[in-house]
Amino acid sequence: MAALRQLCRDLPPPDMGADAAITGHDSQLTKPPGSLGRLEELARWAGQWQHTDRPRAERVDIIVFAGNHGVTAQGVTPWPVDVTRQMVANFRNGGAAINQIARVSGACLHVVEVEDLRPTADMTHAPAMDEATFLRALAAGMRAVRPDTDLLCLGEMGIGNTTPAAALCAALFGGGGAKWAGRGTGLDDAGVRHKAAVIDRALHHHGMHLTDPLAIARCLGGHELAAIMGAVIAARYGNIPVLLDGFICTAAASPLALLHPHGLAHTRLSHCSAEGGHAHLAAALGLSPLLELGLRLGEGSGAGLAIPLVRSAIACLCGMATFAQARVSEKA
Numbered sequence: 632m633a634a635l636r637q638l639c640r641d642l643p644p645p646d647m648g649a650d651a652a653i654t655g656h657d658s659q660l661t662k663p664p665g666s667l668g669r670l671e672e673l674a675r676w677a678g679q680w681q682h683t684d685r686p687r688a689e690r691v692d693i694i695v696f697a698g699n700h701g702v703t704a705q706g707v708t709p710w711p712v713d714v715t716r717q718m719v720a721n722f723r724n725g726g727a728a729i730n731q732i733a734r735v736s737g738a739c740l741h742v743v744e745v746e747d748l749r750p751t752a753d754m755t756h757a758p759a760m761d762e763a764t765f766l767r768a769l770a771a772g773m774r775a776v777r778p779d780t781d782l783l784c785l786g787e788m789g790i791g792n793t794t795p796a797a798a799l800c801a802a803l804f805g806g807g808g809a810k811w812a813g814r815g816t817g818l819d820d821a822g823v824r825h826k827a828a829v830i831d832r833a834l835h836h837h838g839m840h841l842t843d844p845l846a847i848a849r850c851l852g853g854h855e856l857a858a859i860m861g862a863v864i865a866a867r868y869g870n871i872p873v874l875l876d877g878f879i880c881t882a883a884a885s886p887l888a889l890l891h892p893h894g895l896a897h898t899r900l901s902h903c904s905a906e907g908g909h910a911h912l913a914a915a916l917g918l919s920p921l922l923e924l925g926l927r928l929g930e931g932s933g934a935g936l937a938i939p940l941v942r943s944a945i946a947c948l949c950g951m952a953t954f955a956q957a958r959v960s961e962k963a
């Protein structure tokens with residue numbers, strides 16, 4: 632745990648030389664300054680973290696981390712837990728939404744069954760993971776990041792995982808179960824109230840241990856959430872910008888924001904999920920979503936949909952003519 636904490640404290644900074652070069656080049660391109668809006672910032676972000684003034688998004692990976700959750704014993708999801716394994720098979724057979732989005736976006740999809748889909752402990756009675764399991768799940772996420780990736784999209788699959796995600800948010804940012812519990816895969820109002828009460832019970836059970844972001848991630852998180860955090864850390868050390876997906880994915884990365892003042896600077900939030908807690912979480916982290924499509928699927932779907940935005944941003948930065956090259960007059 633001490634080594635992990637140090638790794639989080641020592642996260643490398645962006646390349647501000649690349650940033651300055653991109654800003655200079657962008658000002659020469661044949662468009663009114665600022666007219667590409669957030670695309671200009673996206674291209675600069677990619678360059679800062681790839682450490683180059685000519686960023687690329689050719690090799691794009693989408694990794695879906697799958698895991699199961701002991702807290703499903705508390706009736707927090709309307710779906711049977713077997714659906715996690717069944718959906719993993721569906722990903723492998725090409726039949727899920729993310730397979731179609733990955734194909735259209737030109738990304739390579741990888742699926743990782745974290746801890747072989749064994750469930751975590753029920754967080755209302757015990758820490759979801761012991762230290763060894765938490766570190767193993769985190770390391771699985773780190774290993775899944777390929778060093779030659781230009782851009783990494785993260786997603787998850789895990790029946791019941793909106794509950795650990797909401798519990799994590801409540802412990803990290805305050806507000807209790809009622810603020811963070813949402814409908815997930817389709818709970819009704821009574822189901823959401825029950826889920827909020829389950830979260831409050833877990834928070835109460837772990838109360839005295841919940842001051843440290845890593846302890847929170849271990850006691851209230853999940854295997855696939857820990858793996859996502861590992862992947863976000865590995866990407867930072869590997870100079871790979873990251874697109875986060877929905878509520879669970881963002882919650883999984885959140886401990887890093889409290890362990891390092893710029894812990895999530897190499898990430899962008901691809902979209903704002905319809906899961907109620909996601910907008911609260913984006914606000915707490917100061918992240919502004921790229922898309923708002925009413926998605927609440929997970930699987931990395933929102934991250935996959937944002938790939939063309941990053942590609943377009945980079946294509947404009949690297950492919951546009953300058954005023955001099957195109958013989959276009961500059962602003963008077």
Ligand SMILES: O=C(O)c1ccc[n+]([C@@H]2O[C@H](COP(=O)([O-])O)[C@@H](O)[C@H]2O)c1
Pocket residue numbers: 707708709710787788789790791792793794814815816817876877878879880904905906909926927928929930
């Ligand atoms: O990405 C999101 O914001 C999101 C919001 C609601 C549900 N999900 C997906 O639904 C599953 C968890 O929902 P639940 O109701 O079983 O906790 C899990 O597989 C997630 O990928 C995902």
Ligand SMILES: Cc1cc2nc[nH]c2cc1C
Pocket residue numbers: 710714718787788789816928929930
């Ligand atoms: C069918 C189904 C597909 C999913 N994909 C991500 N989470 C999911 C949850 C369910 C229930």
